[in-house]
Amino acid sequence: MKWTELSILTTNEAVEAVSNILHEAGASGVVIEDSKELTKERIDQFGEIYALNPDDFPKNGVVVKAYLSATSFLAETVEEIKLAIANLVNFDINIGENIVTLCEVDEEDWATAWKQYYHPVKISERFTIVPTWEEYTPVSTDELIIELDPGMAFGTGTHPTTVMCLQALENVVSENDAVIDVGTGSGVLSIGAAMLGAKQVHALDLDEVAVTAARENVELNKVDGIVQVFHGNLLDTVKEPADVVVANILAEIIVTFTDDAYSIVKPGGVYVTSGIIGAKKDEVKEALEKSGFTIEEVLMMEDWVAIIARRPQ
Ligand SMILES: C[S@@+](CC[C@H](N)C(=O)[O-])C[C@H]1O[C@@H](n2cnc3c(N)ncnc32)[C@H](O)[C@@H]1O
Numbered sequence: 001m002k003w004t005e006l007s008i009l010t011t012n013e014a015v016e017a018v019s020n021i022l023h024e025a026g027a028s029g030v031v032i033e034d035s036k037e038l039t040k041e042r043i044d045q046f047g048e049i050y051a052l053n054p055d056d057f058p059k060n061g062v063v064v065k066a067y068l069s070a071t072s073f074l075a076e077t078v079e080e081i082k083l084a085i086a087n088l089v090n091f092d093i094n095i096g097e098n099i100v101t102l103c104e105v106d107e108e109d110w111a112t113a114w115k116q117y118y119h120p121v122k123i124s125e126r127f128t129i130v131p132t133w134e135e136y137t138p139v140s141t142d143e144l145i146i147e148l149d150p151g152m153a154f155g156t157g158t159h160p161t162t163v164m165c166l167q168a169l170e171n172v173v174s175e176n177d178a179v180i181d182v183g184t185g186s187g188v189l190s191i192g193a194a195m196l197g198a199k200q201v202h203a204l205d206l207d208e209v210a211v212t213a214a215r216e217n218v219e220l221n222k223v224d225g226i227v228q229v230f231h232g233n234l235l236d237t238v239k240e241p242a243d244v245v246v247a248n249i250l251a252e253i254i255v256t257f258t259d260d261a262y263s264i265v266k267p268g269g270v271y272v273t274s275g276i277i278g279a280k281k282d283e284v285k286e287a288l289e290k291s292g293f294t295i296e297e298v299l300m301m302e303d304w305v306a307i308i309a310r311r312p313q
Pocket of ligand 1: 157161186187205232
């Protein structure tokens with residue numbers, strides 16, 4: 001299958017907004033190439049500094065690449081994207097040079113394009129995420145290793161929202177808990193919950209590609225006796241209450257089902273939400289409180305927020 005790669009040369013300031021526009025326009029994946037990445041010092045678990053190839057990065061600014069299926073209404077979609085990006089200046093966002101280029105790529109090329117940026121990374125007190133194609137030896141005995149091949153599903157495990165969700169799960173999942181993971185993507189949060197001792201995890205996603213990727217990753221991490229992956233829309237098909245529910249989707253979606261989440265979280269249980277950009281924090285907090293949750297903690301990483309809320313006893 002052919003895909004169209006849309007490259008936008010923009011600024012650091014605009015990168016989240018541009019990525020959101022691309023996601024909303026139906027892009028099946030976004031790759032960010034930041035000129036600053038080249039000068040950042042990176043040290044892996046063993047103290048080795050690894051080098052990146054300068055040819056993969058822009059000289060200045062940030063290139064955001066999105067992949068659109070050739071079957072979509074490409075010309076219209078590209079025009080809408082250009083317009084939405086140009087409109088960002090009305091919100092005082094500097095969009096820099098805003099050079100937009102298009103090229104055609106094979107599925108195989110984009111499915112593997114991001115692999116060069118993806119290495120083992122310790123993302124919390126206990127979790128290290130290891131791509132399936134990398135060798136890794138645990139540093140300590142209580143380290144929990146999640147092996148992942150996200151394929152075309154969201155969830156390399158290293159996005160700030162995923163990292164915050166895993167950190168939150170580390171604190172709230174207890175032995176034998178029942179957990180629900182809404183929008184499981186690569187399955188990373190469900191696998192994490194199972195490794196933390198959950199006795200059953202119900203993972204679901206609207207995207208069939210994610211369902212397949214999550215099932216493969218669940219098997220790879222040998223938690224298939226605990227995690228079951230389903231195709232489904234939000235909590236529509238979930239009947240069993242859970243001790244912990246996690247949803248790393250978008251703020252706009254989270255606010256639409258806080259009542260359903262309240263009904264499915266057991267009294268005293270926890271609801272972890274993320275996928276929330278800083279500007280939407282209060283809107284999500286209000287929706288959660290209106291449904292009856294008590295906000296326990298708000299985590300922040302870069303411009304992203306995760307909220308830990310509890311259903312009172
Ligand atoms: C930001 S990704 C999070 C993936 C993963 N949980 C993580 O933390 O890395 C959001 C996921 O939610 C899924 N999603 C979006 N809308 C949904 C809906 N209405 N019902 C179920 N899943 C949905 C998307 O397909 C995507 O896989």
